[in-house]
Each structure stands twice: as C-alpha cells, then as structure tokens.
Amino acid sequence: MIDFTISDELAALRDEIRAFVTEKVIPYETDPRLTRHGPTEEMRTELVELAREAGLLTFQAPNRFGGREPSHVEQAVLFEAAGWSTLGPVALNCAAPDEGNMFLLSKIANEAQVEEFLVPVIDGRQRSVFAMTEPGGAGSDPNQLSTEAVFDGTDYVINGRKWLITGANGARTWIIMARLAPNEHGPDGPTLFLCDGQTPGIEIERVMNTMDRNYVEGHGVVVFNNLRLPASALLGEPGQALRYAQLRLAPARLTHCMRWLGAASRAQSIAIEHARARTAFGKPLGEHQGVSFMIADNEIALQQCRLAIWWACWTLDGGARGRHESSMVKAYVSEELFKVADRCVQILGGMGISDETPVGMIFSDMRAFRLYDGPTEVHKYAIARQVLRDPK
Structure with a gap:
C-alpha cells in the first residue's frame, strides 16, 4: 500500500527549495542571458553558486558524493519544488541531461571515471551530455544507431553525426553511444564511451534553433571526425549501451x-x-x-x-x-x-x-x-x- 505521508524533514526541505527558487532564481527569468538557446554557461555558473551558498546544490546525489540521496518518491516531492521555475533545476543541478547522466555514471562508471567525469558534474563545475540521437533515425529507436566505433586493440576511433545533443556547447563530460564494429578483441554492438568534450575529433557544428529554452546552451549538432579514444574510455561493457x-x-x-x-x-x-x-x-x-x-x-x-x-x-x-x-x-x-x-x-x-x-x-x-x-x-x-x- 502506498503511503502518501510526507515526513516533517522532507516537507521542510521541499519548502526550503521552493523558497530558494522563488527568492533567488525567479528574478533571473528576465535576465538577457536566458536566450533562445537556453541559459548561457555564465548564467548557469552564477545560479549554481547561489545554490551552493544555500547548501542545496545537487541535493539528489548519493550520500557518498555529499548529496542527500532521496528515494524516488522523495525526489518527486523535491523536484516538483525545484521546477517552480524552469531555471530552478539548472541552479540546483538537478536538470536534464546532467541529472540523468549523474545517475547513470554513479551506477556503471569505474572509480577512475567517477573521479574524472562524474565528481566535477556533481560539484557543478562542469556539464555533461548524452550523445545518442542522430538525424538519420537513432532517437526513439536507438537500434538505428549509425555512429560507428572501430577498435584496433588499443584505441577506439569514432565517426558519425549526432543532433539534438542537449548542452553540447561547452560540456566537458561526454557519454557517447556508438555501434562498435565487429572485432577480434571482444563483443560488438551498441556501446557507451566516456570522454572529455575538448578531445580532438568532437566538432560542434551548430546549435539548433528550437522552441524550448530551458536547457543550458540549447541543443547541438555534433560531428565525430576520427575521434580517437583509449581503451579506458569504454563505459561499462561493450555491446550493452x-x-x-x-x-x-x-x-x-x-x-x-x-x-x-x-x-x-x-x-x-x-x-x-x-x-x-x-x-x-x-x-x-x-x-x-x-x-x-x-x-x-x-x-x-x-x-x-x-x-x-x-x-x-x-x-x-x-x-x-x-x-x-x-x-x-x-x-x-x-x-x-x-x-x-x-x-x-x-x-x-x-x-x-x-x-x-x-x-x-x-x-x-x-x-x-x-x-x-x-x-x-x-x-x-x-x-x-x-x-x-x-x-x-
């Protein structure tokens, strides 16, 4: 049986988040840095610092990373409060795609990857992307994935084109989905890779003009042009994307x-x-x-x-x-x-x-x-x- 009772502690945190959004975040809704491509990175950084000062930044993170690790039901209460302004989740660092990426990395990244790619996102110092969607079809049907990764036993070389990649412009933690070509070194198929957004071979072609404007730096069109990654860039197991x-x-x-x-x-x-x-x-x-x-x-x-x-x-x-x-x-x-x-x-x-x-x-x-x-x-x-x- 579902218990709809909200604890006093949860209610207090909900009210604290709602008050923070109302008093600190809503004034930014008329800031010119909220553009047709979403908040700028400068604006995001400013908002994040307000949440850090309030002790509310990335409240949903696991305890081991300094978060409060709320249950899913508790998240429902708190995220609703954060969403009172479309900029609230940006400030509190619980917006997409970072929130989902943090969840995924906390589940499958190894310790070295956690330190390099996850911790800075949790801390609000950098943003992340999940590069899956493609103009040719891979989106709601990821089986149509055409971006290819070739493994020679030492490095992966990735080529392909993605679009609607939220927050691509300026993001540092990149999760890339590509179809690993058959090779003699192990399994193939849809695979996830993890790398820095400044790695040569990641080219931001443009930021798309879309009808929404609540995601930092909008949605990008990205080309992977002989993106070369070491074997350590593999996220999880090959073929399991x-x-x-x-x-x-x-x-x-x-x-x-x-x-x-x-x-x-x-x-x-x-x-x-x-x-x-x-x-x-x-x-x-x-x-x-x-x-x-x-x-x-x-x-x-x-x-x-x-x-x-x-x-x-x-x-x-x-x-x-x-x-x-x-x-x-x-x-x-x-x-x-x-x-x-x-x-x-x-x-x-x-x-x-x-x-x-x-x-x-x-x-x-x-x-x-x-x-x-x-x-x-x-x-x-x-x-x-x-x-x-x-x-x-």
Whole structure:
C-alpha cells in the first residue's frame, strides 16, 4: 500500500527549495542571458553558486558524493519544488541531461571515471551530455544507431553525426553511444564511451534553433571526425549501451515529469491570480463558468499527475525496473501538463502569449517535453506490447 505521508524533514526541505527558487532564481527569468538557446554557461555558473551558498546544490546525489540521496518518491516531492521555475533545476543541478547522466555514471562508471567525469558534474563545475540521437533515425529507436566505433586493440576511433545533443556547447563530460564494429578483441554492438568534450575529433557544428529554452546552451549538432579514444574510455561493457540507456531512462522520464509538474503548477498559480484580479463583463474572470471550469480541470490534472508520478516512484523504490510504469506516467503526464499550460495561456488571454509572465515560455517548453525521452506514441506502443504479452 502506498503511503502518501510526507515526513516533517522532507516537507521542510521541499519548502526550503521552493523558497530558494522563488527568492533567488525567479528574478533571473528576465535576465538577457536566458536566450533562445537556453541559459548561457555564465548564467548557469552564477545560479549554481547561489545554490551552493544555500547548501542545496545537487541535493539528489548519493550520500557518498555529499548529496542527500532521496528515494524516488522523495525526489518527486523535491523536484516538483525545484521546477517552480524552469531555471530552478539548472541552479540546483538537478536538470536534464546532467541529472540523468549523474545517475547513470554513479551506477556503471569505474572509480577512475567517477573521479574524472562524474565528481566535477556533481560539484557543478562542469556539464555533461548524452550523445545518442542522430538525424538519420537513432532517437526513439536507438537500434538505428549509425555512429560507428572501430577498435584496433588499443584505441577506439569514432565517426558519425549526432543532433539534438542537449548542452553540447561547452560540456566537458561526454557519454557517447556508438555501434562498435565487429572485432577480434571482444563483443560488438551498441556501446557507451566516456570522454572529455575538448578531445580532438568532437566538432560542434551548430546549435539548433528550437522552441524550448530551458536547457543550458540549447541543443547541438555534433560531428565525430576520427575521434580517437583509449581503451579506458569504454563505459561499462561493450555491446550493452541499450541496456544502460534503459537503466538511465526509466528514472529520467519520471524526473522530467516531476520538474514539469512544478512548472505547470506555477502556471496555474499565475492563471488563478489573473482570474481573481482581471474583470470582464462586470465580474472577475474566475466567476465566469468557462474560466472556472478551466481552473478546475487544471487542478484535477495536476493532482492526478502528481499521484501517477508518486505511484511509479513507489514502484521503483520497491526494487522494480519500472520501465512499463515510467512509460505510462511519461505518456500521461506529458500530455496532461501540456493541456494545463494551454489552459493557463487561454485564461491569461493576450498576456499569455507574451513574456509578461513565464506562462508563455512554460507552454512552449512543455510542448517540447512531450517529446523528451521518447514521444507519447512510442511509449503507448511499448505499453500496449507489454499488456498484450501479459497472461492476465
């Protein structure tokens, strides 16, 4: 049975995070360094230092790295508070892709890799990327991976092209997925590699113009041009990249949902205040049935999304892989929160499509969220396959 009780300690930390985001982070939402390609590295560094001073930086990290190591359910409470501003997770160092990459590296990186590539990310001193998606198809279907790694017994040489690589510009910790070519030295197939972003052979072709602007330095197009890496760059075991990606993706789908639940709740609070204060046809907007119904629909959706997230987190905390559960929650929550944001724009009217409030930005970013970590249709396909296989 799921216990929805929040401990006093967890509630206090949630409130502390919410207060930090409200008082320290929200003023940055109008900073010109929040560009169409997301916050600049300079802005990120400034925000991170505020969280460090507040003692809240990377609160989700394992205890052995100085974090608080919250359970998945506890993360749901805390990440929602962090997401009250789209810049909150950036400041607190619990934003994608770093949060998911930290989780993965803490599970499969060896000690030398941990010290060189993970610890600086946990400390907020550098950013990371997960380079998987390709313009030719590898994305929601990673089996279409075309980037190739050739191993000669000493070095790996990687060639290929990636795009929509979040935060590529300026990132130092790179996790690269490539198809290891058949060789006489061991297994082949989709494999993960770990290297420094300044290694010769990594070429940032450009930063893409996208509709979202909440990820540091946006989404890059990257070319690997004879990227030569030593044998020590292998992350985990050869041929196991797809399994490792699933290890990362199940909880990462949920943390996306948690953060965006916070942002949608912020949009709802702004819409409510507007509905109280703005009048039309002789009374406040909120007293008109059409507006009141939208507010009610939002409140219902927000609570149902919260409960769905907690349920999937409870499943993970019980030791399950949670792949099926996280797919259901990601498909449902991303669609419902987008509807919430859309209704908030409608309630605000013309102001809703402007930068007078953050609601327009939340709406635009929320549309992109429906595609993060797999579009709804891919998740529904996987859900249906699981249901059809289930003997029940």
